[in-house]
Amino acid sequence: MGFRKLINSKKLLSFFAAFMLLGTNLLMAQTAAAGAAQEEAPKVDWTGVAYYVLIFFLICLGIAIVGKILKVYDLTLKMQGKKGIKWNTVMAVICIVFLVAGLYGAFWSFTEQGSMTLPEAASAHGVKIDEMFTVTTVLTMIVFFVTQILLFGFLFQYRHSDKRRAHFLPHNNTIEKVWTIAPAIVLTILVVFGFFTWQKIMNSENLKGDINIDVTGHQFAWELRYPGKDGVLGPKDFRLVTGANLLGVNFKKKSSFDDLRVDTMYLPVNKSIRLNILAQDVIHSVYMPHFRVQLNAVPGLPTFFKFTPTITTAEMRTKLDDPKFEYTLYCNKICGGSHYNMQKVVRVVTEAEYQSWLSRQKPYLNDALRKELHFASADNAQSGASTNRLALNN
Amino acid sequence: MSTLAVHDHAGTHHDEHGHEHHHDQSFLSKYVFSMDHKMIAKQFLITGITMAVIAMILSILFRIQLAYPDKTFPLLTTLLGRFAPNGRISPDFYLALVTIHGTIMVFFVLTAGLSGTFANLLIPLQVGARDMASPFMNMLSYWFFFLASVIMLSSFFVQKGPASGGWTIYPPLSALPKAMPGSGEGMTLWLISMVLFVASSLMGGINYVSTVLNMRTKGMDLWKMPLTIWALFLTAILGILAFPVLVAGVVLLIFDRSVGTSFYLSDIVLNGVQQPFEGGSPILFQHLFWFLGHPEVYIVIMPAMGISSEIMSVNSRKPIFGYHAMVYSLIGITVLSFIVWGHHMFVTGMNPFLGGVFMITTLIIAVPSAVKTFNWLATLWRGNIRFTPAMLFAIGMVSFFISGGLTGIFLGNAALDINLHDTYFVVAHFHLVMGSAAIFGMLAGVYHWFPKMFGRMMDEKLGYLHFWLTFICAYLVFFPMHFMGLDGVPRRYYAFTEFASMQKWLTINTFVTWAAIIAALTQFGFLYNFFVSIFKGRKATQNPWESNTLEWTTPVEHLHGNWPGEIPTVYRWPYDYSKPGAEEDYIPQTVPYSQTMSSNQPHDFEDNPAGLEELNKFTSTLKANEQVK
């Protein structure tokens, strides 16, 4: 019986060889064809597809053969009066191999990919977040390694044996209390720590001394507006949106007149910044990972995020040894087809650079908008009401 | 055997039953509109597996886009037509793929496929009932689910493609048909499908709860129920309380979409055109969604926990450690899961103080999760572990639950979540703790109860191969994603080519895709094993795993009403494995203490003074005898 199977598997083996040859041929054919058909409209390369399907079947075949061989081996062992393959032991050994390889893999991943993560926080509150991140990482990683080692260690240690019986241990109240209370304490510490950090970051008071910046998201771009000399952003109303007045700034208010339309987000270092965040169509999310800043931009629900950048772009470039480094702001809430490309460059600069940049920015109220609003001069108070209607009629 | 002790309480009932059914059922009433819980379980399982395969193929499609963002694959155009022009998946279709993948996996596979299969199969069998409380409603539950599945899939055939706002379908994106192609008819179909799905899930859930509460066999008090039943019972309660809120949210969304109400919409300018909505709040939808959404993730994981607990106990030949703690932690999770939903909304602009509160509740829920993990480890400790494929998958579930649960502690911390929200860190978190863990729990259940479902055994070796390849590949796929998240790489991005800072992750993406492809191909091994074993597998014995629970006292051949004679009476808890002094290393629940004098312990009679007295008498005579010797 077993012998017949062996012959059978030999036949399969020769099949395997034949397929391999065929496969190589196909591969050649495929590369050649691919070279020829480059310029034309995409055509399906069926030989290539067939090749992959073949490989898949070959692998299945290989597995079937190995399975057969194992069965035969098992049978012969049993015919010789031995026990057959001890699968429990095999699995237990694989468990321990997996544990070792897995630990190494995790370690490798931590060092290799771990070093590809964000650089140090470039904002004041970000430093606190990073500290807490480190504490959390240390605590959880201890638990991670200990529990995984115990899990797979136990599997190996207590693998099945006919000679042994398991230890009947339905419960142990003391130890159960210990491992309820211990995580509770650790988590309480983390919660308390986290709660106060969170409250401090999101603190909504103390608005003085901020630079107010208006960030508005729409499909698929961000619009930036800086206040002028008065430091106050003019109010907005979605009903006033027109082609020239993309944000719907209300020019009935004086504070709107000196607002600036800006393309790149310049921030002076070590100044408290307040981002006023809004979306026009769907939910977007202002995400500036280097500053540990994120807040959703929600239509109809203005929000704001306050932070203080601490590292200029130039400093970060030297730190990272990357002359092309830029801080970025991008969208982090699914918002449609081009969600993946909604970016703004953010530059953190010194106060002097900031002021000189600011003086070069164009006012929001540009000529096209003036014309649209029928503004003879900037302080024509009468036209406000008609603007409103005009915008609505649009 | 005296295990099927005769009691008269259900005798008459059974006789009526026996005459009515058993014979000459038509094909239609046996396989299609079956009201037998075992058949309905199989229907749920096979539909669930089908949906899982579809969702898996979708995931491979978008993984290919992520791995090769600038290569063209003409085959994709052949397969997908207008959705993949010029050999590349379009950005809109990419989003449709992730949306439908997520929806199918979370709801159709891990909710209906998992709870539907195992609640239907195990509740009557393990509590000792002839069928569900309402077999007809049970049948409706399946057919609503089937209809929901068909409608969900049919959205691939509408002109603009399926819903594509993510499985969380936040408005206004999902509410404005002009906001993206998928928010047109595709979204309408999604919403209809989900309403039907919830109807199915409610009908199922009410059945499960009433069966557990009212139809337990004699002796089966709540504290003698296997953990599978506890888990499925609490899951059903969660579903009954949480799903209606989703329907409410969905119905309001339907109104906003088609009647012109403004529940979720306000101050909107779409493509330069003002919309007439005022006064609504997009955040309201998120509250409603996550009020279901968070319990939902526990609806997904609790059955997997119950299944794994049971399987690990059986195969370690050891009682589950801390049975009471396991039940209380399940109850704790059930209760707490209703007050943590806000942790999905830390950075939506919700009041920061609320965020702080949700952070506290969220980290509290980690305590029962930790207790469960430690108890599983203690169950293995000094066990006599048999590695069946089911056992391996149960262990895999524990490993994933640890890995993914720990990252929850980062995300639950509102301050840390500022930078982690909606990045690949979250993707890694929930794919490990929910996706992989629950799928492994489900597969463990399939391998373990296959003999009960089909009367045959699955091939063990193929099961081993299936386990190891899937287990390793799942880690290879999801582990690196943590680091992408820590680099601020957002989820639901069509390509990382537009950002200089993200391009370095391209090699990792390619690696992940290949790991995913191998994992996906491995599942065909499982499918082969599953379907071939149904017809050709080795014939199963009545109790192949030497297990204590009631389902293994039913005959291998299925019959309507489950037990040919009397429903057995239950005398003990389900975890008397390797009890010192017992003959075998397991004592089924149907064996009375009077037959196991040598292994009884004082502990067994905590609430039974008469039994304790008898035990004391027995031990003292034993001692006396020994002294005589």
Ligand code: HEM
């Ligand atoms: C240890 C306990 C856990 C904690 C503290 C926790 C915490 C969190 C938090 C805070 C988020 C939101 C992250 C964000 O979007 O920024 C999250 C997301 C998620 N969690 Fe957990 N989690 C835990 C366990 C679980 C479990 C057991 C499951 C499922 C079985 C689960 C499934 C999910 C899912 C599906 C999401 C993502 C939803 C989405 O945005 O698409 N989590 N988790």
Ligand SMILES: [Cu+2]
């Ligand atoms: Cu966006």
Ligand SMILES: [Cu+2]
């Ligand atoms: Cu949650």
